[in-house]
Every structure is written in C-alpha cells, then in structure tokens.
Amino acid sequence: MPGPLLDCLRGERAESPPVWFMRQAGRYLPEYRALRADKGGFLDLVYDSEAACEVTLQPVRRFGFDGAILFSDILIVPHAMGQNLEFLAGEGPKLSPPLVEGELATLSADPSRYGPVYRTVRLCREQLAPDVTMLGFAGSPWTVATYMIAGEGSRDQQAARAMAYADPGKVEAIIGAIIDQTVGYLRGQIDAGAEAVQLFDSWAGSLAPDEFDRWVIEPNARIVAAIKDSHPDIPVIGFPKGAGEKLPRYAERTGVDAVGLDETLDPEWAHAALPKGMPVQGNLDPMLLLAGGDRLDRTIRHILSALADRPHVFNLGHGIDRHTPIAHVEHALSVLRDWQR
Secondary structure, eight states, X not given: OOOHHHHHHTTOOOSSOOBOOTTOXXXXXXXXXXXXXXXXXXXXXXXXXXXXXXXXXXXXXXXXXXXXXXXXXXXXXXXXXXXXXXXXXXXXXXXXXXXXXXXXXXXXXXXXXXXXXXXXXXHHHHHSOTTSEEXXXXXXXXXXXXXXXXXXXXXXXXXXXXXXXXXXXXXXXXXXXXXHHHHHHHHHXXXXXXXXXXXXXXXXXXXOHHHHIIIIIHHHHHHHHHHHHHXXXXXXXXXXXXXXXXXXXXXXXXXXXXXXXXXXXXXXHHHHHSOTTOOEEEEEOHHHHHHOSHHHHHHHHHHHHHTTTSOEEEEXXXXXXXXXXXXXXXXXXXXXXXXXX
16 A cells, blocks of 8 residues: 555645655664674675665664665666776765766676665565555766766766866766666666655756756656656656756656755745645755754744645755764654644
8 A cells, every 4th residue: 555655746745744864774873883884885785685675674663754765876877887886985986987088888887786776675665564665766867977977976066067068978978878777777676666766966956057957857857758658657756956946947847746855945935936736855954953952843843834735745955964863863753743734
C-alpha cells in the first residue's frame, strides 16, 4: 500500500506532512559510524549491498521517517562511465582523468558498477514496512558534469562553467552521455523497488539564466520524459539547489512531479510562485537543525504554515550536517508531528 510520502508526491495533502531528511543516513548517527569503521572506505560501503542497505534503514528505524533514501553517491554514474573514483580523507571525491583535459571517448565504461546499487534497493524494499517509501536518486547532469570536468568538487564550478562558454559542444557531449546513463540507472533503481526518485542538482545555482536553461532545465526535462515514458506512475522530485527565481521555470518546464526548496528560499514566496497544487519538499536550514533552540521550533511552524495549502514533504534545505545532535532531530520531528493544518 502506498504510504503518506508517496501519496503526497502524487498530489495528496495530509494533515501532518510526511517527512524525510536529505543525508538522513550518515555520519551524525553512531550506528553509521560504527558500521563505517568496520567496513572501511566510503566507496567500499556503497558497493557492499548488505551494508548499504543497513545504512539506508538505520534512520528509518531510529526516527520513523516516511521515506528511506538509498545510501549511495551521485558519482557512481561517472564511475560506471569509466572515470576512476576515490574518496580521500579530508579532500572529498576525486575523479580521474578530469575531462577538462581528457576526452570522454577515452573512458572505458563498466556498467556492472550499477549492480550492487540495484541490489541495495531490492534489499531495502524487502525489509521496509509497506507504508515507508523507498527513494532512489541520481545526480542531475550539470552537477555530475562539473565533477567529471574538474575531477573534483569546487566552490564556483569554474572549469565546467568556462568550458560551457568556450567549448559548448564538448560539454553537450558530456551532458548527453550523462543523460543516457542516468536514465538507465534510474530505471534500474525503479525496477529494483524504488517508488520515487530524486534528481540532485547541487550546483545549479552557479549558472547564469540562459545557461541554467541549457544545462539544467533541458537535460532534466529529457530525463524526466524518459522516466515517464517507461515508468509513468513513478514520481520524480527535482532539486535544483540555488535556483532562486529560476525555480518556477524549472518546475514548469522539466516535467518533475515535485520540487525541492533549498534553505535560501522563502516558503511563502515559493508557494505563491510555483504551479498551484504542485508538491514541494523542504526547506529547513540544516544549520538551524544543528543549532537548535526556540528559533528551530518557530521556523518549522512557519514552513508548515506557509506551505499548508499544497502537498508538502517536510525536509531540510540540503543535507543534514554530520555534527547535528540526535536530540535536535528528535525534537524537530516532535514539533512537526504535533502540528496540524
């Protein structure tokens, strides 16, 4: 039976909004830290299906979230496309060779790298209660391309943005290849048991408006159309972090079923600007959850009130910080669950 989260993503309003948190499975949980210490490197954990399933389920067991988000990483796609992927302590992910110098055609794809992720989804869906929604995800093409081009993350995505102006044909080829891979990857997750999927575009906010249309809206629209062609009943959540005033255009043109709101957006503005009745997700500031206090309570109630007249999935504006006290998460959930429209 569909749970409250899936119902919400399909356009139904609930008296108490369903809830899950981005990065809800991770380092703020002692049970995750213990498993990570036992298993070793992050990538080893992602590709160990039993362990990745356990990590996915940990926050659902502890907090009773309405959704379980697959424990994986957006860079599985470039890894399967043939780039070497490492997660270095204190430095973050590294992809080689970086495409700012290398060529896409030189990469040797290894689609078998998707197999353990699909198995993780199957294991999770088998163990979750029927009313808890299993969420799959992938990185959106622009964000994935920024890592593939630079070989690492960066503050302003300079390498990818400069290449998009100087050699748009090369970027278009990279984006096109990522689209093809992402469609297959999400279809594989859905076939394994994912009931909804999210497209993370963490670096969408770095683009000028016309570049946003070209590298964010158009690629995401192609992915959504392909998913809807093969799996018309699967909701797709689009999360273009930093989109700001471009968010309504994204919502109208990509075909996503729901949009995620980052913490910089006024929820009252979002409610007024977005298509009527469109489900939204968000948008508590992860730093406020970290800090706690009376302002946390007031902000949660403000978000709930501002979005009360449309389907709303309560979530953070981005991923939960690893230093967040568990007591703050428990308190936030108690405030949320006590609230009524």
